Amino acid sequence: MKIVLATRNPGKIAELRRILSGFDIVGLEEFPDIEDVVETGVTFEENALLKAHAVAQAAGLPAVADDSGLCVDVLNGMPGVFSARWAGRHGDDRGNLELLLAQVSDVPERHLGAHFTCCAALALPDGGQRTVEGILPGRLIREPRGTNGFGYDPIFVPEGDSRTTAELTAGEKDAISHRGRAFRALAPIVRELLS
Ligand code: IMP
Numbered sequence: 001m002k003i004v005l006a007t008r009n010p011g012k013i014a015e016l017r018r019i020l021s022g023f024d025i026v027g028l029e030e031f032p033d034i035e036d037v038v039e040t041g042v043t044f045e046e047n048a049l050l051k052a053h054a055v056a057q058a059a060g061l062p063a064v065a066d067d068s069g070l071c072v073d074v075l076n077g078m079p080g081v082f083s084a085r086w087a088g089r090h091g092d093d094r095g096n097l098e099l100l101l102a103q104v105s106d107v108p109e110r111h112l113g114a115h116f117t118c119c120a121a122l123a124l125p126d127g128g129q130r131t132v133e134g135i136l137p138g139r140l141i142r143e144p145r146g147t148n149g150f151g152y153d154p155i156f157v158p159e160g161d162s163r164t165t166a167e168l169t170a171g172e173k174d175a176i177s178h179r180g181r182a183f184r185a186l187a188p189i190v191r192e193l194l195s
Contacts, residue, residue, distance in 0.1 A: 052123035134181030
């Protein structure tokens with residue numbers, strides 16, 4: 001059974017393929033005519049569903065989409081759904097990280113709790129849908145460390161570790177990450193609905 005993952009990110013496609021073995025996971029590169037969906041939602045779930053339904057309708061196949069971000073306690077959960085465009089330009093990872101560090105520069109360390117959240121959505125061409133959420137709790141540090149990963153990884157230390165998620169290998173991060181957790185929670189639902 002073919003499932004479209006609503007992304008052009010090869011890393012995400014590979015991760016979902018590892019978790020959903022037995023299914024033929026393809027990315028949006030197989031559907032060049034499907035346009036990118038504008039993320040107009042104000043929650044991770046809304047955005048994940050927007051993307052999954054748009055692709056399920058356009059491709060006529062079951063579609064999985066995810067939406068994720070960093071939620072900082074002292075900022076009332078921001079950057080949240082605005083994580084990718086926090087500094088004003090979509091995908092400016094360095095600018096986003098620097099703005100966030102500037103915003104919390106006077107906040108005592110003990111108040112730097114944060115978590116990554118990922119909502120994964122499955123949408124079917126008949127309009128059916130399911131969503132699940134994965135969370136990675138941790139805290140922010142002020143001095144970026146590590147070169148793996150992307151986005152806010154160099155300033156995020158997961159609970160129970162002293163390394164940032166940018167200092168973990170891809171496998172170590174997959175095992176604990178919000179996205180890994182959400183995709184693993186979605187897997188039995190996909191199998192139940194589509195097998
Ligand atoms: P998206 O869900 O791929 O659109 O990601 C949204 C944004 O959240 C990214 O651009 C990053 O800024 C941030 N983000 C989501 N997941 C991670 C992660 O695993 N590490 C670092 N940043 C992340």
